Amino acid sequence: xxxxxxxxxxxxxxxxxxxxAGERPPVGTLAPAGEGELYAPMPSKHMVINLGPSHxxxxxxxxxxxxxxxxxxxxxxxxxGFLHRGFEKSCENVTWGQVFPYTDRLNYVSSxxxxxxxxxxxxxxxxxxxxxxxxxxxxxxSEIHRICDHLTLVGAMAMELGAMTVFLYGxxxxxxxxxxxxxxxxxxLTSNYARIGGVARDMPEGWxxxxxxxxxxxxxxxxxxGQLLNRNRIFIxxxxxxxxxxxxxxxxxxxxxxxxxxxxxxxxxRKAAPYLVYDRLDFDIPxxxxxxxxxxxxxxxxxxxxxxxxxxQCFEQMAPGEIIVQDFRYALPPKPLVYGxxxxxxxxxxxxxxxxxxxxxxxxxxTEAANGELGFYVVSDGGGRPYKLGLRxxxxxxxxxxxxxxxxSLLSDLIPTFDSINMIGGEVEQ
Numbered sequence: 370x371x372x373x374x375x376x377x378x379x380x381x382x383x384x385x386x387x388x389x390a391g392e393r394p395p396v397g398t399l400a401p402a403g404e405g406e407l408y409a410p411m412p413s414k415h416m417v418i419n420l421g422p423s424h425x426x427x428x429x430x431x432x433x434x435x436x437x438x439x440x441x442x443x444x445x446x447x448x449x450g451f452l453h454r455g456f457e458k459s460c461e462n463v464t465w466g467q468v469f470p471y472t473d474r475l476n477y478v479s480s481x482x483x484x485x486x487x488x489x490x491x492x493x494x495x496x497x498x499x500x501x502x503x504x505x506x507x508x509x510x511s512e513i514h515r516i517c518d519h520l521t522l523v524g525a526m527a528m529e530l531g532a533m534t535v536f537l538y539g540x541x542x543x544x545x546x547x548x549x550x551x552x553x554x555x556x557x558l559t560s561n562y563a564r565i566g567g568v569a570r571d572m573p574e575g576w577x578x579x580x581x582x583x584x585x586x587x588x589x590x591x592x593x594x595g596q597l598l599n600r601n602r603i604f605i606x607x608x609x610x611x612x613x614x615x616x617x618x619x620x621x622x623x624x625x626x627x628x629x630x631x632x633x634x635x636x637x638x639r640k641a642a643p644y645l646v647y648d649r650l651d652f653d654i655p656x657x658x659x660x661x662x663x664x665x666x667x668x669x670x671x672x673x674x675x676x677x678x679x680x681x682q683c684f685e686q687m688a689p690g691e692i693i694v695q696d697f698r699y700a701l702p703p704k705p706l707v708y709g710x711x712x713x714x715x716x717x718x719x720x721x722x723x724x725x726x727x728x729x730x731x732x733x734x735x736t737e738a739a740n741g742e743l744g745f746y747v748v749s750d751g752g753g754r755p756y757k758l759g760l761r762x763x764x765x766x767x768x769x770x771x772x773x774x775x776x777x778s779l780l781s782d783l784i785p786t787f788d789s790i791n792m793i794g795g796e797v798e799q
Contacts, residue, residue: 413439464724473559484563490734503567518739567693612786623766626741632660724753
């Protein structure tokens with residue numbers, strides 16, 4: 370590799386006017402630099418600084434105690450728990466159906482994916498198969514939320530490196546998609562859309578056409594974001610070769626999702642262990658080679674393209690039909706039955722008050738969420754509430770690896786690295 374040179378071919382390590390290029394006087398001393406000039410380098414010393422939990426770089430809820438030698442990170446200790454809500458224990462004190470609003474608040478930028486992950490775990494335990502249309506609706510809404518999640522990451526990452534315009538574009542696209550999801554499930558952020566045995570409601574009239582029109586607009590915005598960032602000198606210099614993780618280290622650290630694929634490992638649950646209707650769909654798994662912040666950004670950009678492709682295929686393949694199982698041991702009866710028959714009102718009363726009776730047993734079910742493998746470990750004693758519920762948060766391994774990823778790098782490199790792993794406090798701190 371050639372020697373680093375400054376502007377005009379001048380060695381930046383050389384002291385102006387000195388005989389030996391690259392030879393500097395001891396730190397903290399004044400030395401002659403040339404006629405009428407003095408050279409006074411900035412002193413470098415050991416410091417311990419505190420970032421967060423209330424700090425823009427830590428996204429509000431994470432505390433990092435960083436040991437610095439000048440601007441170089443020597444050690445970092447992470448302190449989480451400032452958003453801890455006791456998710457697992459809270460779920461063990463409500464009925465199976467009442468868990469869904471809690472799952473919304475794990476990764477609150479892509480909440481439907483959490484709904485679907487939990488529903489699949491309970492259905493696996495109950496050996497329950499959901500209607501075909503419900504499977505397609507779950508995939509459609511999950512992939513739309515994957516796009517929303519990646520738009521949030523790309524926009525926030527660019528904004529924290531100075532590109533405010535990209536953030537505004539990303540949020541515009543995300544809000545357009547959230548408008549469509551609000552029409553479908555009644556909420557923009559915490560969707561509460563999935564149900565055990567299916568989904569809460571079907572597409573309203575004209576929703577498919579409106580969604581496809583919005584997705585065309587999102588494609589245009591995404592391409593414009595790519596034009597702003599893919600060859601942007603500042604963005605590339607801040608992201609290329611920073612936060613680098615090799616394939617071997619990523620596997621050792623337990624990475625999944627875009628961060629693992631950016632390091633060169635083509636693992637995606639949708640391909641490795643297909644669920645719902647992913648085995649019927651044609652889509653690619655993007656894989657990086659450098660494992661740095663720039664590759665993790667590119668992973669999100671390409672995954673948005675693939676999610677767009679998936680949603681359009683689902684609209685083409687989906688046929689009319691039921692959206693939830695017609696078994697009133699698991700699903701609430703239609704309102705006319707509740708209001709007009711004793712059987713309907715009793716089934717409704719028992720499901721609401723006692724909860725669905727899930728057969729005794731235990732399962733682990735996993736899906737490909739926006740940040741990686743989202744896993745639910747569920748234990749039932751045959752009652753209407755989870756006996757035990759455990760969560761594998763996809764963002765936790767990457768957050769735990771942050772001290773390893775940033776050791777020896779500049780403090781400024783912490784910003785894009787922390788952005789690129791997409792730490793979501795709701796799922797990491799549960």
